[in-house]
Amino acid sequence: MREDAVGSADVGVGPGSRADDGSCRVLRVLGELNFGGTEMRTAELLPRLAAAGTEVHFVTLSDRIGPGPLAEAAVRHGGSVIPIPLDARFPLRFLRLLRRLRPDVVHVDCANFSGVLLCLALLGRVPTRVAHFRGDDNQHRSLRRRAQRWVWRQLLRASATDILGVSPSALTCGYHRAWRDDPRCQVVLNGLDLDRLHRPTGHHLRALTGAGPDDLLCVSVGRASPEKRRWLLPPILAGLRDQGVDAHVVLIGPSDDNDEARVRAAAAEHGVADRVHLLGPRDDVGGLLRQADVVVHPSCLEGLPGGVLEPIALGIGTVAADLPGVRFIDEHLPGVTIVDTDAAPAVWAAAVASAAGHTMATDPDTAGRRFQSSPFAIEAAVETHLAIYRRRLPEGLPSVPVAKNRSRLPAASER
Incomplete structure (x- = not known):
């Protein structure tokens, strides 16, 4: 599987290179690293996460574009990109990667299909397993697709330690209308990097x-x-x-x-x-x-x-x-x-x-x-990601506070 890797995983990231220095290693799983909203917002977090001692690697599931045009950003900030297409060999290849990489966190952006991947992360003994809902997924589906989605959701419920949504409606439509009753759920707004826009x-x-x-x-x-x-x-x-x-x-x-x-x-x-x-x-x-x-x-x-x-x-x-x-x-x-x-x-x-x-x-x-003073500022998103990523690290390592303006979200979303 390593012949397609781009970045540090290509040169032997593994158990021997795992440092106990307070750093955190995250494996993000996305469809592809293309110029889409999810991918761009994720890439914008990388320099700030890296500065805080968080190492982010990526698995992409697409068999269309390989690592993708944003792979260079991942590598520049100390990560890697490993394309693993969704085929019959995927589970074994993914588990092998987990054994080699030994991430502290697996963070998946694949809607309810995240449940399948997080179950593999649970088998791989990854302590923090994050599902991230990005869209208001209320499209009509066939009976077969609804049944499949129900199974994936049960897997997600059984395996996720944290369930995030970019807005209240993303959790309502994507995960469950009663998401507020699940203590693992929270709204984490996409942060926007104004420096890039200027x-x-x-x-x-x-x-x-x-x-x-x-x-x-x-x-x-x-x-x-x-x-x-x-x-x-x-x-x-x-x-x-x-x-x-x-x-x-x-x-x-x-x-x-x-x-x-x-x-x-x-x-x-x-x-x-x-x-x-x-x-x-x-x-x-x-x-x-x-x-x-x-x-x-x-x-x-x-x-x-x-x-x-x-x-x-x-x-x-x-x-x-x-x-x-x-x-x-x-x-x-x-x-x-x-x-x-x-x-x-x-x-x-x-x-x-x-x-x-x-x-x-x-x-x-x-x-x-x-x-910059709104809850959409990128600094708030970085602080919240760091708090989630570091929550289950060994005791004694420094923690990061949750962004203060997160507390305003439920009231605003229910107006």
């Missing part, structure tokens, strides 16, 4: 798109998957045109041929093909976002959407579908215009034109300071 870019969106100085520049950030509904952006653009607003839309995020074909077909159908621009994945998202007049996030399935948090942190008006995670953000920070999930493109267009006014009226520095 890195400069050498690209100017108006020059890239050919937008005029008075054209409304709309940006949408998210991976190309059906639930993101990027194909709604061309009809929204056409709705703006019908309301007398000249606009362009820029789509940023990992690409998919089928999704892009659907977006381009919608753009041609509505006569806006020259005003829809697909930039694919970028590492200068913050620099591009700062040039937007408004952000549009039409996704119909989220947990705590970074595609809404990021522009709000920069003071950019954002239009998003009416989802629990979006409403949760709106409870804490201004700048979100919420639209019914099934609203017509003309309704979205009117909301976009209105939200642009928030951008014009908001000072970016004021928005940044407001965000």
Whole structure:
């Protein structure tokens, strides 16, 4: 299994290298390390966790992209990335890795399937076993899929020491509606690194798109998957045109041929093909976002959407579908215009034109300071992760306090 490893695990991390110096070793399990919200938020934690003596390694389950484009960040901060595809050999390979790596924590981001992986971690005698719910998973399933999910949930209940959700609704929809009765459950908000968003870019969106100085520049950030509904952006653009607003839309995020074909077909159908621009994945998202007049996030399935948090942190008006995670953000920070999930493109267009006014009226520095004092600041997320990771380390090792603003979450979530 080691021929695919990237980073320190490739050069023999194992029992002989385990230090009793107060450090903590974490094994994170994700589908892949691509440019998605979960992966980006996880990568942003790495330098701060490493500075606190926490070593983070990754297992990726995808057989599509290998270690993934964020593997370099993991290696740079002392970790490694080991792709182990989900096939018949997976259980044995995973248990062998646990024996070699000897992690203090296994932290899994695979919804209810986390139960399968945490049962393996229990067999591997890992003391802290964390399941992390990232989305409001309320999709319709067949009877077979519901039964399978029920089994996975029972395994999770039997094996997890900690059950986290990025928002109250992520735990309600993903784990169980009575999650508050389970003492292992807590809301751990995604922390957002403002430093990354303020890195400069050498690209100017108006020059890239050919937008005029008075054209409304709309940006949408998210991976190309059906639930993101990027194909709604061309009809929204056409709705703006019908309301007398000249606009362009820029789509940023990992690409998919089928999704892009659907977006381009919608753009041609509505006569806006020259005003829809697909930039694919970028590492200068913050620099591009700062040039937007408004952000549009039409996704119909989220947990705590970074595609809404990021522009709000920069003071950019954002239009998003009416989802629990979006409403949760709106409870804490201004700048979100919420639209019914099934609203017509003309309704979205009117909301976009209105939200642009928030951008014009908001000072970016004021928005940044407001965000840093909110529960979404990355420092709060780091403190909470460290507290969970170190809770079951041998006695006598230093502990890390839970972020103070976590205590405000239940009241805010129940308003």
